[in-house]
Amino acid sequence: MLRLAAAFALMANTAFADPDFWKFEWPDTDFTVTTVDNWVEILSGGPPKDGIPAIDDPTFLNVSDEDRLTPREPVITLELAGEIPRAYPIRYLMWHEIVNDEVNGFPVAVTFCPLCNSGITFSRRTAYGVLTFGVSGKLRNSDMIMFDRETQSWWQQAIGEAIVGELTSFELVTLPSWMESWSEFQARNPDGLVMDQPPFSRNYGANPYVRYDSSNRPFLYSGELPPHDIPALARVVRVGDAAWPMIRIAEAGEITENGVIFTWAAGQASALDTNTIGEGRDVGTVRVRDADGNNLAHDVMFAFAFHAFWPDGAWMIAR
Template sequence: MSLEPRTPSRRQFLKGAVVLGGVGTLAVAGGVALWQSTGTSDSAPGASLAPGDPPSLDALAEAVTSGGPGKDGIPPIDRPQFVAAGRVDFLNDDEPVFGLTYRGEIRAYPQLVLVWHEIVNDTVGGQQIAVTYCPLTGTVIGFTGIPDGPALTFGTTGDLVNSNLLMYDRQTDSQWPQLLGVAIRGPHKGQRLASVPLVWTSWKAWRTTHPDTLVLSTETGSLRRYGSDPYGSYPRRSGYYVEGGPFFPVLATDDRFGAKDIVIGIRAGDATVAVHRELVRREKSVPVTVGGTRLTAEWDEALETARVTGADNTADGAVDVLDAMWFAWYAFHPDTEVLR
């Protein structure tokens, strides 16, 4: 299928901006900023790749494009507030949440909140963690900073690479594509962030499995329409999340899967594997070898999601694992091995 970016059929409000897709011009009407489409392209500007070549950091930097809102125009949550599961009255059973178990603490970050903020700068078990979500690529990742480095907090640049959130750290202003977790600009260029996996599941499944969970509150200090989604609906599988290709340019495309099909992306060093989520759901257990590391992708019936474990039945700390839309994983990793 074609992965050509498409212009949305409706306006999408993010921080008062109406994102109509593609690179456009900023206009103001009645006090509301309007991001007006001027057309899109299926290849990113400033770089060309040979088939199967992973993009260099410089190629990614050249391919940065504006997403519409300016720096921190999509405001991160810096003082997150949490409520007990029994006090949550703003989530339906089928609402997606991103679950975290870390250093003895259990938390859920609702998609309906993060879709408006994309980054939560949190502290869990005494550790600084940035919980990040890019709705354009369907990727949610926790970052604890550079191994053995200083603590970092993050904001949104307003720009994108391969249609993916481009973050910046507030300490050095280095820029980091969220899916890649490697700085492409700034003092930290070339350094990789340590990651913490989050579980993409439903509110009902998470609270049933973890009844003592804390939940990120909608009391964020920002005026947002929590409960509405500018991109469509995950529970009802509609809008951008299932239709067409990416809105914004990407460096490489591949049609082995649908653009918005979900793959389990697994990364160990420079080696990567993409496992189609439906393969794991169907087979229940899929052996995977990544960079010489033997792992297993297993279907978790209780949480209705795929999990990746090592030989000791725990997630391998040297391996990054995340759900991603196929087009986005491939754009960053065109040399990926594929299991389907």
């Protein structure tokens, strides 16, 4: 079903492979400034601008007061130095994709692109001021294109870089965050905070992309598949411009390479497997630290997305 929908979407978008078409929907975006060479790469994912509503004013519960989440459900964890740790449940990010938050005055954007399994946290504080992000409804290489409300520039979520508009080529600062199970967060942070359910009518806790991460091909993607016979939707751990297959880390339990220490533990459900997020197959949790034990910024994304955005990146496959 996903394959058929993707075929129709690709055919429909061929006619719109020109920035002039997007100008009608985005009159305040400067399309004369861009790093996009081939506009056919940008597709409509279906929903219009803000059709997937970002969360701008999240509220939080104490860990002890949360009773909706199941133990293996994934959350994105943000632990800023000196601040109370926060968990952002994927059951909410699945339907909203961006949370614009402030941690004791520090502005952050917690983002999740289901089609790439890419969960990244950015600082919203930039040389151009504090930005607020929304979901454009556009995709490139199956990855969400965000936009900032201040300049209407378009941003590629996977790389944290503006690709269209006034801020083109500007890169956001990526903050260390990671996906882990709710039970892992609970155990480590009994006094932590967890994002409360947003006030929208959504089927929170359900996965609208059933069996997606078992598919042979990504949705709305026509680019090259990964090398080394790595499945397109296999999870890889990206640090900078290098990617380690998750299965390699899981089999070893711990790997130290390039000054990076990876550890893996079972217990986290795939959000993109069964209909109910918390019942997905176990994909485990990977933690990424430097030699001093500091958390490092990274992303656990699908292999096809790494290859699309880092075509010359290093594949850290087993030797």
